[in-house]
Amino acid sequence: MALIKAQKITKDYQTEDFIVHALQDVDFEIEPASFVSFVGPSGSGKTTILNLIGCLDKPSAGNLRIADTEVIGLARKESAAFRGKHLGFIFQDFNLIPVLTVYENIEYPLIMVQNVAPQERKERISRLLAAVDMTDQAHKYPQQISGGQKQRVAIARALVTNPALVLADEPTANLDSQTAYSVIGLMKKMRDDFGTTFIFSTHDTKIVGEAEVIFRLEDGRLTGKETKGETK
Amino acid sequence: MINLFKIAIRNLIRYKRRTLLTASLITIGVVFVLVFVSITGSFKAMMIGQITDSMLGHLQIHHKGYVASIDNLPLNLNMKPQAYSKIAMVLTTFPQVEAFSPRLKFGGMFSNFAETTNIRLNGIIPDREFQTVPLLTSRISEGKKTLSRGEIMIPTLLAKGLKVKIGDAVVVVATNADGSVNGKQFIVSGILESATGPGGRDGYIHIDDATEVLRMPEAEVSEVAIRLKDFSRLPAAVRQLENKVSGEINKEGRPIFEVHSWEQLSPFFNIARMIDVMTFFIKIMLIAIVLISIMNVMIMAVYERIREIGTIAAIGTLPGKIRSMFIIEGFCLGVVGAIIGDLIGIAVVLIINLVGIRFDFGQQQGLLLKATLQPSDLLTVSIIVIVVAVAASLQPAIKASKMEPIEALRHV
Numbered sequence: 001m002a003l004i005k006a007q008k009i010t011k012d013y014q015t016e017d018f019i020v021h022a023l024q025d026v027d028f029e030i031e032p033a034s035f036v037s038f039v040g041p042s043g044s045g046k047t048t049i050l051n052l053i054g055c056l057d058k059p060s061a062g063n064l065r066i067a068d069t070e071v072i073g074l075a076r077k078e079s080a081a082f083r084g085k086h087l088g089f090i091f092q093d094f095n096l097i098p099v100l101t102v103y104e105n106i107e108y109p110l111i112m113v114q115n116v117a118p119q120e121r122k123e124r125i126s127r128l129l130a131a132v133d134m135t136d137q138a139h140k141y142p143q144q145i146s147g148g149q150k151q152r153v154a155i156a157r158a159l160v161t162n163p164a165l166v167l168a169d170e171p172t173a174n175l176d177s178q179t180a181y182s183v184i185g186l187m188k189k190m191r192d193d194f195g196t197t198f199i200f201s202t203h204d205t206k207i208v209g210e211a212e213v214i215f216r217l218e219d220g221r222l223t224g225k226e227t228k229g230e231t232k
Numbered sequence: 233m234i235n236l237f238k239i240a241i242r243n244l245i246r247y248k249r250r251t252l253l254t255a256s257l258i259t260i261g262v263v264f265v266l267v268f269v270s271i272t273g274s275f276k277a278m279m280i281g282q283i284t285d286s287m288l289g290h291l292q293i294h295h296k297g298y299v300a301s302i303d304n305l306p307l308n309l310n311m312k313p314q315a316y317s318k319i320a321m322v323l324t325t326f327p328q329v330e331a332f333s334p335r336l337k338f339g340g341m342f343s344n345f346a347e348t349t350n351i352r353l354n355g356i357i358p359d360r361e362f363q364t365v366p367l368l369t370s371r372i373s374e375g376k377k378t379l380s381r382g383e384i385m386i387p388t389l390l391a392k393g394l395k396v397k398i399g400d401a402v403v404v405v406a407t408n409a410d411g412s413v414n415g416k417q418f419i420v421s422g423i424l425e426s427a428t429g430p431g432g433r434d435g436y437i438h439i440d441d442a443t444e445v446l447r448m449p450e451a452e453v454s455e456v457a458i459r460l461k462d463f464s465r466l467p468a469a470v471r472q473l474e475n476k477v478s479g480e481i482n483k484e485g486r487p488i489f490e491v492h493s494w495e496q497l498s499p500f501f502n503i504a505r506m507i508d509v510m511t512f513f514i515k516i517m518l519i520a521i522v523l524i525s526i527m528n529v530m531i532m533a534v535y536e537r538i539r540e541i542g543t544i545a546a547i548g549t550l551p552g553k554i555r556s557m558f559i560i561e562g563f564c565l566g567v568v569g570a571i572i573g574d575l576i577g578i579a580v581v582l583i584i585n586l587v588g589i590r591f592d593f594g595q596q597q598g599l600l601l602k603a604t605l606q607p608s609d610l611l612t613v614s615i616i617v618i619v620v621a622v623a624a625s626l627q628p629a630i631k632a633s634k635m636e637p638i639e640a641l642r643h644v
Binding site: 051054056057076077080081082083084085087088089091093095097098099100108109111112113114157158161 | 235239242243245246539540542543544545546547548549550551553636637638641
């Protein structure tokens with residue numbers, strides 16, 4: 001059964017003078033444990049679609065079902081709870097909390113969102129720190145580590161709550177190509193290790209090749225889907 | 233909750249200069265209020281002490297209607313000996329009373345055989361009077377600090393005006409209750425400074441002499457001045473004494489006695505109230521300082537951390553927790569400002585006492601100001617600061633919690 005099922009998703013933005021059709025009648029399904037990328041030029045609707053899947057925004061029309069929940073009807077507080085339980089986020093600018101150490105940044109969702117017991121917290125964080133190779137940097141603050149390391153921490157923070165789905169909007173945009181590949185490689189490894197679905201957006205054609213399922217967007221419409229080994 | 237505090241404190245440390253500035257502002261406000269409260273409070277207590285302990289007593293009992301006509305010192309509204317006995321019995325058994333003194337007051341003419349002027353005389357039992365108003369002796373600027381029969385203590389105003397010295401013979405003439413006039417010669421034994429200013433015309437003689445001048449068969453009593461063991465329990469004592477004496481009624485079924493605290497008898501109560509009003513407005517200023525500074529700093533904090541708010545909201549932090557985060561920041565600022573302010577305030581008060589500030593009150597000169605801070609003052613000011621700090625954080629905190637994560641994440 002699909003983890004995400006989107007039907008006839010439309011998203012319009014009203015500006016002062018005209019309506020922007022950010023997404024028009026977009027249909028797609030994403031299976032669990034997939035490694036998916038939405039690609040397209042700037043303004044094609046990549047970020048909009050990730051925001052909708054991330055329950056950060058609501059579509060103007062259509063249906064969107066994630067992890068057996070019709071997310072469009074969720075109230076603000078319910079959306080927050082849903083995100084905390086089912087979703088992880090990786091941001092282009094890493095968005096780590098500057099006053100918390102690497103360890104505390106990863107710990108944050110376990111305390112502030114999920115209220116996980118201290119022993120289990122410790123175990124999960126240690127496992128993830130090792131997985132992203134940041135164990136020896138755990139006591140450092142975000143401003144004391146490099147961009148690639150920050151994104152590794154962000155990946156660990158996104159995964160620490162055992163979400164079904166991790167969303168990453170342009171996760172490599174602020175990284176050099178070598179670091180970008182290593183971050184994407186790490187995300188894929190996490191998918192393999194934890195069975196978490198990863199969805200990321202990118203306009204980097206080299207990075208796109210790392211995705212196993214690619215949705216192509218143009219002017220708010222889904223123009224194609226490529227799966228490793230087949231093209232639709 | 234501990235983690236919310238941890239994040240709040242780290243965020244405050246993150247903006248060191250701003251936090252320091254805001255905390256300093258709150259601290260200065262707290263210090264200012266505490267020093268003001270301690271000095272004015274001490275001044276007020278000293279002023280009240282001077283008035284009650286050298287003149288009025290803590291409270292007084294009169295015959296009903298006497299206080300309303302007190303300027304005339306009406307002899308027909310004195311307590312008869314039998315009535316006074318009842319009051320004395322009540323006061324003797326009343327546990328809060330330390331001492332009480334009956335006074336027979338009357339107006340008369342005072343003459344040095346060459347000149348004459350008017351005088352208000354208090355017939356007293358000296359020992360009882362000195363126990364009830366112990367600072368009375370400190371007002372005796374010349375002469376002995378006791379009073380015997382045939383002696384008179386006169387105010388400095390009369391002594392200077394009529395050029396009377398210690399040991400001089402003077403005459404007091406007074407109209408009796410039946411309208412006749414009587415006089416008696418006295419020896420000046422003491423010259424009194426006024427407690428309230430240069431205009432005092434009160435003199436003291438022995439109550440037996442007063443009875444003799446007024447040709448009373450037995451001493452009547454115009455008022456009974458009372459000193460309590462614990463001045464802070466004055467309102468309760470007044471209530472209890474009112475209940476005790478209210479049972480005494482005349483033939484018309486009306487109460488014979490009335491009880492008045494010093495506040496009802498002295499215009500200086502209004503000055504004490506003015507000090508309270510000033511203290512109230514100083515506290516309002518403190519509230520304004522805390523409110524504006526904390527609100528300003530929290531609005532800045534929210535504005536600067538919009539993307540951070542978006543991030544924590546996106547990863548599932550509930551609005552209530554985001555709200556708490558900012559409120560706790562304001563709370564911590566308030567607590568830090570209050571604690572440091574309290575400590576500095578205590579230190580300043582100690583320094584004031586070490587330096588020793590002296591001032592004059594009426595004719596009392598060189599009174600030493602003993603600034604004191606009550607734990608209740610520290611607690612009240614601290615609670616005000618903390619509550620206002622939390623209140624000031626509410627609006628920015630609510631704003632932060634209501635931010636849409638998508639818009640907050642887009643913020644540049």
